[in-house]
Amino acid sequence: MGSKRSRRRKRLKRRNRKHRARPLPPAASRVPVLDARYDGNLDWGATSYHPKIGLITDEGDIKVSSNELAGPGAATLQGLIDDYKTMWVLAVRSSLTLHAKTLKAKLGRNQFVGRVRWEDLPRSGHKLYGHPGMIAVKDFELPADSEGLHPAWGDAYGTEPIKIQRGAWLVRGRYQPLQPLGATLMTFIADPQLPRKRIKLRYSSGGGHPHWNVSLNAEDLKAVKSAPGTDPLQAAVLMGAWTAVLAAANTLPEFTGRNGQRDDIADAVMDELKDKDTQCPDFGTDDFDPVYAATLLHDLPEHAPDST
């Protein structure tokens, strides 16, 4: 028993030695990061980062419409962008196709549009992620007493400026799955009760992500889930679903903007429609025609679907 206890004591002693508080590393090797991936940001206190990443179109465009910084450190970090010391990026990665590409904003700009090559990516958008953030484009020094920076930086390192090396991440956003517009707006569900070639639509705001559940017969669902092509049935189903979604969207306050600001999806859909036709009327107006808008988002089938 005695030997067991002493072994335990030794083990605890070893563990304590291992976890003993270590001195801070030298200032040159540390960089204050505004990391929005985790709760509790020690380096920049109450400063927050909210990137707005648009949705991929069928052509593979990704639009980063804004990189919003808020809180006490926002001005300092925005100042680095304005001084061309840092820039906004979106790292796009797909572990399935071993593809990585970083979309970059122009120096001094907060918005940008980049394009990924669909040939290099899994068609469904599955496992394709965007990682937004700000990186240093040259070596520079950040004063330890910069506005918004946690006072601990000044306490630990005195007035010595923080050396930032080229390539260092200064702001990091959450990983965001990137999906084509349709995949984000519509979730297709198999409904065994539905006869073939019928569609049902239900609005859902589950998980804080507003979208429509489109119910279909399992056989029709297979056609929709296969890669977009020229199958007339698939085209008809997608056309029908888009028309129904847009008709519903036209009346919903969160889409039309009557109840405060429009959400990201509504903006993305309207951007897409305006890209195809600049004259396309806005959501919520009497002139908005969901059938016409659906044809902008998905072409009419070339052959009439089999009616049997």
Place this chain on the structure above:
Amino acid sequence: MKPIADKETTRRASEKFTAWQKSLVPVKQNQTRTPATIKKQQNLTSAADSSAECLAKTLRTALCIENDELSPPPISKGTASEMLNRPWEWEKRVHTELASVERKHAHQPQWWYLCHIGWLENGVFDDPPAATFNGRVPAGLLSKPSDGFTQTESETLDSAVRNILRRLGGLLHVRHQPRVALDPPIPAAWWRRTIAEKISAVDELAQEGWDADRCHRVLRSSSLWGQIIDRIAKSYETLLDTRAIAAICYMTDNGTDPKQACRAVAVRCAAYHPEWTGWEILTRKP
């Protein structure tokens, strides 16, 4: 590139694929196998032991594409030894012959299965193909009643089936999708050479005279390729950047253990973006 099969064939094969593999091999190798599973395993191994035509027919039946036309990209005949040992010259030749293959297809095990069925029918592999796919078992096991298998016999048969499935295009439900670039010899050759060509364009390597051949040789050394793919499969996606892989190759070539090199570069890429970071920071010895 000409599609390997029509859309309907590809869809049908994809639908059956995972269920068929799950019915043949359980996720864990030490899991108990029922006589029905053993019977299925016997059918596959005896088909591989019999002839290329027979194996292709078995695979077609399993994927419900009995009469569908397959037109895989042409590839010249290879030996069982090349498929087992994967010499560097063979990998280079395979990549050259499959230059038209696109990434959107190359990451799908199902797509490579359709290719292998076509290649089996076109006589690309040695006949019978059991040795080519490392799926040989003692003859007695193929004719033994499926309910009379001992634990050791059952494991021998199971290993052979796993080898065949891995080498035909991947064992999706056990090894997961990114390992399609690691397990089957032909897809692995394609991926390894593709990545080697990409990293040879990195300025720092090009300045030191590294070409695609040298990058390819380094990627083949020790367990480096396996380490990279395994880490990417485990969500170290920062390692996907070309400069990150180039840095790992450079460190390994300078004597760093592949595992340590992968870990060191992954840690650095968490703090620095590899595209803008100095080469000396990326490749510093851990």
